[in-house]
Amino acid sequence: MVKQEQQDFLKDSTLIIAVLYRMPDIVKVVIDNVLSIISGRPNTWIVLINNNAEEGIKNYFDSVDHKQCLKIDLPFNFGRGLACNFFIKEYLSNNNLPKTIIALDPDIIFTKESFEKLVEAAEQLPQCGMIGMRYKNNECNPERNLFFKPKTLIGINKKKFKLSSPFMCNVAGGIFAIEAKKITTLCDYQLFPKKKIRVYGGDDSALYNCLRWKCINGYLEGTQAIHLTSAGCISEEFLEIKNNHKRQ
Template sequence: MCLALFVMHTSVVIVNYRTASLTYDCLESLAKHVVGRSDVHVTLVDNLSGDDSVSQLQSAIDDRGWKSWVTLMPLDRNGGFAFGNNAAIREVLAADAERKPDYVWLLNPDTLVREGSLEKLIAYLEANPQCGLVGSRLEDPDGTPQRSAFRFPSLASEFDDGLRLGLVSKVLSSKTVAPPISNTAVKTGWVAGASMLVRREVFEDVGLLDDEYFMYYEETDFCRQASLVGWYCAYEPASRVVHLVGQASGVTIRNAVPKRRPQYWFDSRRRYFVKNHGAVYSGLVDVAWAVSYASWCVRSKLQGKPSYDPPKLLVDFVRNSVWMRGVTT
């Protein structure tokens, strides 16, 4: 372990919403690597869970002797994922110069930190001064990697996502949002916010996360805003973090009957495209996805293919499109 890496101060931000047991396990995994260190501090935000999360987590912090490295921040309303992260980020960035962090590590409550995961992220940023954000390799508990480095969504990628036709997917492979998983560090458009280390200077240049996104697309948008002012984003697979997919949100749980997609997902998607590409382009994207997905639905019925999509997805999509809802969210 290279002790020279630890001269940089890192603020870890975790947002809990009714996932106290998952959050406790996340803290337990962090404790193995940060207890006794003065360069890492965790701000644990509770997004007005409305259950006994705050009392459970505060008791755990007290009983386990974690007060020196964990601060619990209960909020008085649930403004969403970006809102919860911003509450903590705003406070740590306002600290005096000696306590102001060099890095902010956004970490989901449904994660478990592997040995050296933070150090590998810091090492990458230290070696690449133009890189403003870097994400970990997210993986299943058995070590199977998950796709966690992405291209920015576009008209072509949305058309391919809806159509699901092998030949078209091959032609549009360079536009696919989720490229094949890389075993080496690479530049990328954006990384999953489940484990993303951000330079303090990126917040100074871009501002905080856009908390008009309740959940989903906030990290996509943030990475895009950073790229527009000259910071690139990278994926560092040497940093490994277990991600219990969908356990915190309940939306993308694998190997389970899919739930109807929530309203806030559609609101966030619409906001991302309108904010970054304008109303006309967003309308074209919506047409491309809806038409291609309708084609897939017909084809899958005729071919007897099973569907793993959320119920009423096409109806909900059309109802929430730019041409039905307008450009506001």
């Protein structure tokens, strides 16, 4: 579990939350990528939640040893949404509230440049709720209903940001950033404020329904996330990564 001194470090931080359950090959690629991006970045942490995962995931989870990584080992599969909510309810308060929370499914990779842009947008656009990365248009792309041109928003720093908002559906929850204060003031300390307890499904839509009339939600132009797997489909990008590792 997370020690008290580690909890104190989270105040005003950038905090990534990733729940691990299956597909150890992909999880290792994703988490290793994140750790390389945040390594040495000031006040930036990742929380890995082992959701009573299969043996390959558990072995990888146990092997991760990084000073910016916190680990939570759950006794059974809570599901992604409930696991995230448990961490927030148990370990976050107004005394150690991060500045930005980033929800990450462990099947998505991205660059440091895209990560920095996402964090900046979350910090500079208080009128926004869920801010996701744009996705590469591969066979696993989860974007839907992007019928309209991006909106131009002006940040606190007077910088222009462009967001593409999906029509009548939520921002895909594979990776998104949100101002942590909104989780406390609008969502009762829940990242996924579901009205019914469900292990699977309804996570992203629960947050979207909570924020849709109060905040602007959308995908940040100029960023790119690559979804490595979806509904049993493995992307070409992951197969290429795997083949490259075999050659090394």
